[in-house]
Amino acid sequence: MPTELVMPHEAVERFFGRLIDEGPVMGPRERVSQPGFIHFDWLSDAADLRLNYQTTTIPPKKAFFPPREVLFEFELTDPLKITAVREAESFTLVGVHPCDLAALRMLDDAYAREPAEACWPANRARARVIGVDCMPDEYCFCTSTDSCYSRAACDLFLTPIERGYLVEVLTPAGEDMLRVSDVSEATDEDREQAEAFRREKAGAMTARLDATPEELAEILESEEHTELWKEIASRCYSCGSCNTTCPTCFCFDINDEFDLGLTGGRRMRSWDSCQLAEFALVAGGHNFRRLRWQRVRHRWYRKFVYLYRTFGRPYCTGCGRCSRACTADINIVDVTNEIINRARERDRQGVQG
Amino acid sequence: MDKRMVRFGNKPQIAFFDFACCEGCQLSVLQLEEHLLDMLNHVDVVTWREAMSEQSNDYDIAFCEGSITREEDVERIRAIREQASILVTLGSCASGGCHNDLKNQWPMAEMLDLVYGDMAEHFDTIPSRPITAVVDVDYRTYGCPVSLPEFVTVVKRILTGQRYEPPNQPVCVECKLNDHLCVYEKGLVCLGPVTRCGCGAICTQFGDPCRGCRGLMDAANLEAAVKALTREQAHSIVRRVVERYRFTEEEIEAKLRIYNNWPELKLEESVANDD
Ligand code: SF4
Numbered sequence: 001m002p003t004e005l006v007m008p009h010e011a012v013e014r015f016f017g018r019l020i021d022e023g024p025v026m027g028p029r030e031r032v033s034q035p036g037f038i039h040f041d042w043l044s045d046a047a048d049l050r051l052n053y054q055t056t057t058i059p060p061k062k063a064f065f066p067p068r069e070v071l072f073e074f075e076l077t078d079p080l081k082i083t084a085v086r087e088a089e090s091f092t093l094v095g096v097h098p099c100d101l102a103a104l105r106m107l108d109d110a111y112a113r114e115p116a117e118a119c120w121p122a123n124r125a126r127a128r129v130i131g132v133d134c135m136p137d138e139y140c141f142c143t144s145t146d147s148c149y150s151r152a153a154c155d156l157f158l159t160p161i162e163r164g165y166l167v168e169v170l171t172p173a174g175e176d177m178l179r180v181s182d183v184s185e186a187t188d189e190d191r192e193q194a195e196a197f198r199r200e201k202a203g204a205m206t207a208r209l210d211a212t213p214e215e216l217a218e219i220l221e222s223e224e225h226t227e228l229w230k231e232i233a234s235r236c237y238s239c240g241s242c243n244t245t246c247p248t249c250f251c252f253d254i255n256d257e258f259d260l261g262l263t264g265g266r267r268m269r270s271w272d273s274c275q276l277a278e279f280a281l282v283a284g285g286h287n288f289r290r291l292r293w294q295r296v297r298h299r300w301y302r303k304f305v306y307l308y309r310t311f312g313r314p315y316c317t318g319c320g321r322c323s324r325a326c327t328a329d330i331n332i333v334d335v336t337n338e339i340i341n342r343a344r345e346r347d348r349q350g351v352q353g
Numbered sequence: 354m355d356k357r358m359v360r361f362g363n364k365p366q367i368a369f370f371d372f373a374c375c376e377g378c379q380l381s382v383l384q385l386e387e388h389l390l391d392m393l394n395h396v397d398v399v400t401w402r403e404a405m406s407e408q409s410n411d412y413d414i415a416f417c418e419g420s421i422t423r424e425e426d427v428e429r430i431r432a433i434r435e436q437a438s439i440l441v442t443l444g445s446c447a448s449g450g451c452h453n454d455l456k457n458q459w460p461m462a463e464m465l466d467l468v469y470g471d472m473a474e475h476f477d478t479i480p481s482r483p484i485t486a487v488v489d490v491d492y493r494t495y496g497c498p499v500s501l502p503e504f505v506t507v508v509k510r511i512l513t514g515q516r517y518e519p520p521n522q523p524v525c526v527e528c529k530l531n532d533h534l535c536v537y538e539k540g541l542v543c544l545g546p547v548t549r550c551g552c553g554a555i556c557t558q559f560g561d562p563c564r565g566c567r568g569l570m571d572a573a574n575l576e577a578a579v580k581a582l583t584r585e586q587a588h589s590i591v592r593r594v595v596e597r598y599r600f601t602e603e604e605i606e607a608k609l610r611i612y613n614n615w616p617e618l619k620l621e622e623s624v625a626n627d628d
């Protein structure tokens with residue numbers, strides 16, 4: 001059992017204010033130019049922090065793996081001069097929902113696999129993480145993906161209660177953050193309120209998958225489901241938003257860019273997406289997934305079969321971002337349940353016939 | 354070889370030319386200001402009507418904006434092609450299609466009457482088309498007006514002897530990487546999901562929808578656009594748009610035509626599915 005403390009309402013802003021004074025803090029806040037649009041960004045004032053927010057469009061993985069970044073700068077001298085661009089400063093990422101905490105751990109595992117990626121663990125090592133519990137909207141389905149109560153990858157976890165937040169202290173770094181804060185021991189009443197919050201959260205989840213991850217993997221492995229993929233593909237733009245918003249997607253693209261002076265430039269890395277037509281295009285012109293339905297299918301197999309079999313859990317947190325972002329109204333829960341139910345229907349007919 | 358990898362021995366001579374258009378692309382390029390000064394270290398501008406009074410017919414690189422709408426335009430662009438070792442089209446009018454091509458929906462004689470009335474007989478007109486439809490082009494840039502980041506990239510590619518393939522991804526990719534609100538959430542119709550990116554999703558950054566000025570990307574799924582925008586019981590981000598506009602297929606077609614009417618856009622024919 002982790003230590004549980006209580007941070008009363010009046011101490012919250014002071015606590016985050018102090019973190020901001022100590023070093024960079026990224027958390028959910030309103031974009032100044034777009035009132036109401038909450039996204040993860042750097043905070044300069046604790047009053048801007050929105051701990052009670054609906055899931056952001058872009059996941060907090062951007063703190064460790066930015067959508068676009070410079071890997072190194074080069075100068076065309078003789079010999080070529082290369083300067084790595086590495087951030088070294090420690091920072092704190094705050095306000096992360098359980099599904100996104102689960103995703104951070106998934107990316108830890110995925111990037112650690114040989115050939116290991118170097119930037120992600122280096123960036124993770126320089127950050128402390130504070131999670132916060134949340135209420136689902138119509139797209140959330142984290143109870144189906146085992147992420148609803150995740151405390152992965154975080155140092156402190158906050159659950160709303162009447163007096164403020166119940167704070168789970170999960171690591172020594174978490175303990176350290178609280179050292180001069182006004183926190184007190186949690187009472188049984190506080191714990192019961194946090195438990196009630198979690199019960200309410202699970203009860204409020206309207207979207208759910210009709211199969212366990214293992215059943216789903218077996219259904220996907222058992223047959224091709226080509227007809228369904230083609231139906232979905234006829235509606236899919238191949239716009240990639242389901243990947244660029246996904247907390248567990250980890251593919252990237254690399255490009256070199258010259259300065260206009262033409263004496264040097266930089267190597268850039270940016271997020272990539274398997275739904276884009278040219279994602280699987282390789283030198284020589286061969287495209288492994290030329291057809292749209294092959295790409296649509298790939299997203300489901302990747303999340304629910306290949307990575308599930310490799311890492312023992314689906315690479316989907318149930319955050320619902322892909323469904324929220326899809327301007328073609330392709331909903332991951334609806335499509336997955338359609339596969340499940342068609343497969344079960346066929347089984348039933350098979351048994352009868 | 355020069356360490357800067359400039360492919361031309363001396364500074365290349367560059368020229369700007371305009372065809373039927375608003376000349377907004379040239380104006381935009383002039384707005385590059387300090388970038389322009391960097392660029393001028395590597396080239397000599399010999400013809401640029403919007404920026405200088407001298408003119409020369411001796412140039413290596415021609416930047417051409419605008420559409421071809423008259424027989425004499427055809428001859429003129431062919432002559433430019435003959436002279437230039439590198440021909441670059443500036444903006445959508447020249448590279449893929451733009452507003453000018455909307456006139457192709459009606460008979461040319463009718464268009465002449467409408468615009469010139471009694472004087473119509475003194476003018477000729479042919480269906481409007483991009484420069485790329487008339488001569489071979491070495492580099493293409495899109496946008497109305499031309500996307501400046503793309504223009505700068507193309508200049509760098511030319512000077513370093515590299516090819517440039519315009520991106521073949523939708524605006525949504527850049528929009529999402531910018532981490533901005535999707536304008537569908539505001540009930541606005543955005544053509545980002547079918548439009549070629551490369552502008553940095555500049556319109557959605559300012560809360561406006563993408564109107565598709567860079568033209569359709571290859572393999573844009575127009576069937577998906579019709580299905581999404583007319584979807585019964587949409588329950589996602591498109592719901593507000595569907596309920597607010599109740600689009601017909603003709604209206605969607607008209608929206609898509611604005612930057613995509615060369616060759617003439619016919620939705621029925623374009624939606625023959627998979628890639
Ligand atoms: S999926 Fe679960 S953890 Fe994630 S935001 Fe929704 S309710 Fe919270």
Ligand code: SF4
Pocket residue numbers: 235236237238239240241242243275322325326327328329330
């Ligand atoms: S977001 Fe929707 S339309 Fe875009 S690629 Fe994903 S499923 Fe297709």
Ligand code: SF4
Pocket residue numbers: 242245246247248249303315316317318319320321322323332
């Ligand atoms: S697949 Fe969709 S629901 Fe699952 S983690 Fe990715 S964005 Fe979230």
Ligand code: SF4
Pocket residue numbers: 241327524525526528529534535536537543544545546554557562563
């Ligand atoms: S605002 Fe437009 S470009 Fe941006 S994600 Fe939405 S549909 Fe795509």
Ligand code: SF4
Pocket residue numbers: 496497524548549552553554555556557562563564565566567568
């Ligand atoms: S967002 Fe769309 S309309 Fe705006 S510049 Fe880009 S392509 Fe053109």
